[in-house]
Amino acid sequence: MTAITCIEDLRLLAKKRVPRMFYDYADSGSWTETTYRANQSDFSPIKLRQRVAVNMENRSTASQMIGQDVAMPLAIAPVGLTGMQHADGEILAARAAEQFGIPFTLSTMSICSIEDIAAHTSKPFWFQLYMMRDRDAMARMIERARAARCSALMLTLDLQVIGQRHKDLKNGLSAPPRPTIGNLINLLTKPRWCLGMLGTRRRSFGNLVGHVKAVSDMNSLASWTHEQFDPRLSWADVQWVKERWGGKLILKGIMDVEDARLAAHSGADAIVVSNHGGRQLDGAPSSIAALPAIVAAVGDQIEVHLDGGIRSGQDLLKARALGARGCYIGRAMVYGLGAMGLAGVSRALQIIHKELDLTMAFCGHTKIDQVDKNILLPGTFPT
Numbered sequence: 001m002t003a004i005t006c007i008e009d010l011r012l013l014a015k016k017r018v019p020r021m022f023y024d025y026a027d028s029g030s031w032t033e034t035t036y037r038a039n040q041s042d043f044s045p046i047k048l049r050q051r052v053a054v055n056m057e058n059r060s061t062a063s064q065m066i067g068q069d070v071a072m073p074l075a076i077a078p079v080g081l082t083g084m085q086h087a088d089g090e091i092l093a094a095r096a097a098e099q100f101g102i103p104f105t106l107s108t109m110s111i112c113s114i115e116d117i118a119a120h121t122s123k124p125f126w127f128q129l130y131m132m133r134d135r136d137a138m139a140r141m142i143e144r145a146r147a148a149r150c151s152a153l154m155l156t157l158d159l160q161v162i163g164q165r166h167k168d169l170k171n172g173l174s175a176p177p178r179p180t181i182g183n184l185i186n187l188l189t190k191p192r193w194c195l196g197m198l199g200t201r202r203r204s205f206g207n208l209v210g211h212v213k214a215v216s217d218m219n220s221l222a223s224w225t226h227e228q229f230d231p232r233l234s235w236a237d238v239q240w241v242k243e244r245w246g247g248k249l250i251l252k253g254i255m256d257v258e259d260a261r262l263a264a265h266s267g268a269d270a271i272v273v274s275n276h277g278g279r280q281l282d283g284a285p286s287s288i289a290a291l292p293a294i295v296a297a298v299g300d301q302i303e304v305h306l307d308g309g310i311r312s313g314q315d316l317l318k319a320r321a322l323g324a325r326g327c328y329i330g331r332a333m334v335y336g337l338g339a340m341g342l343a344g345v346s347r348a349l350q351i352i353h354k355e356l357d358l359t360m361a362f363c364g365h366t367k368i369d370q371v372d373k374n375i376l377l378p379g380t381f382p383t
C-alpha cells in the first residue's frame, strides 16, 4: 500500500490483476485513440502560477456540485461493467465514494443493480441513464432510481450508437467472459479476481437482466447497445426524461457550444463536458480544450462539469480554474478498483485529494471555491 503514490501505480497494479479483456475495455479509446490520449495530454501545457509568502493555513477543498456538499469538487463517473473489474465493483466504489464524501454515479450498464447500491450505502447516489427504444422500460428504470433515493439523474447523450474499440472486438468482450481457451489461460493468471467472482452472484447486467426485454446476446455490451439504445434520441426526449424524473438532471456528453446552449435551454441542472473518455468520436477535441468556450457560452445559465483525462489533483485544479464547477473520474476509479478493491478506490481519491490540496496551496490559495483562471499562466491555457 505504501508504494502506491499516484494513479499510474494503481493502473499498473490493475493491469496485473484484472483479466485482459476487462483491463483493455477500460484502458482504450475508439479507433486511433487520438481523442483518448488528448484528454490526458492536453492538461500538460496548461501551466500553474507559483505564488509564495501567502498564508496557507486552514485550507479547504470542500465545495458543492448541483447544490450537494462534496469533500472536493469530484464525483465518480458512470462506468459500465465496473463489477467485472473486481467482484461487486460498483458496491465497493460507491462505498469508497460515500466514505470520502463525494457522489457516486451508477451506470445503466453496471453489474450491481440500483437496488444493490441502495442496500449497501446510506447516502443518496446518482444514476446514469441511456435512452432506450422501450420507453416503458425507461419509465420503470426512472422509478427504480427514485425508489432507491437517487439524488440526481444523469442522462448520457453521446452513446446512441457505440464507438468502435479495436481491443474489445479482438478480445470478444462479454460479461462474464466466454470460456474460450485464450480467456481461460488468461484467467489462470488472475487467481485473486477469479476467487472474488466465485464468491459473488453479481456477474451480468444487474439493472437490465430480468427488467428489460431480452436481447439476442444477453452478455454482450455491443448487442445491448445495438438492439436497445434509441438512435432517434432528441431534445424532446430530454424533456420527457426531465418531466418523468422531476429531480436534479445532469446532461452528459456535451462537447459543442450549440449543444451546450440547447442543454441550458432544456432546464437541466448541469452539463458534463465529455467525449465519453475518448471512447466515441475519435477526432473530437479533448474535454479540457472544449471547456472554456462552453463555460463562456452557458456558464452563467447552467452548472458546467467536466470529465476526461483527470488523473491527478493538478488536472482537477486546472479544470476548476477553467470554469468546471466539478469533475468526474472514470478510469482513475477503475484502476484503483482493479488494483485493490474498495481500498484502491479510496487510495485513488486520497491521492487526488492530496494533490489538489497541495497544488492549491502552491498557487497561493486556501479555498477551492476561490480558485479561478488567475492561477493559470496566461497564454498556456485554451480559451
Ligand SMILES: Cc1cc2nc3c(=O)[nH]c(=O)nc-3n(C[C@H](O)[C@H](O)[C@H](O)COP(=O)(O)O)c2cc1C
Binding pocket: 025, 026, 027, 039, 077, 078, 079, 080, 081, 107, 108, 109, 128, 156, 252, 274, 275, 276, 277, 278, 279, 307, 308, 309, 310, 328, 329, 330, 331, 332
Ligand atoms: C470502461 C468505461 C466504461 C464506461 N461506461 C460508461 C457508461 O456506462 N455510461 C456513461 O455515461 N459513461 C461511461 N463511460 C464514460 C465515463 O463516464 C467518463 O465519461 C470517462 O471515463 C471520463 O474519462 P476518464 O476515464 O479519462 O476519467 C465509461 C468509461 C469507461 C472508461
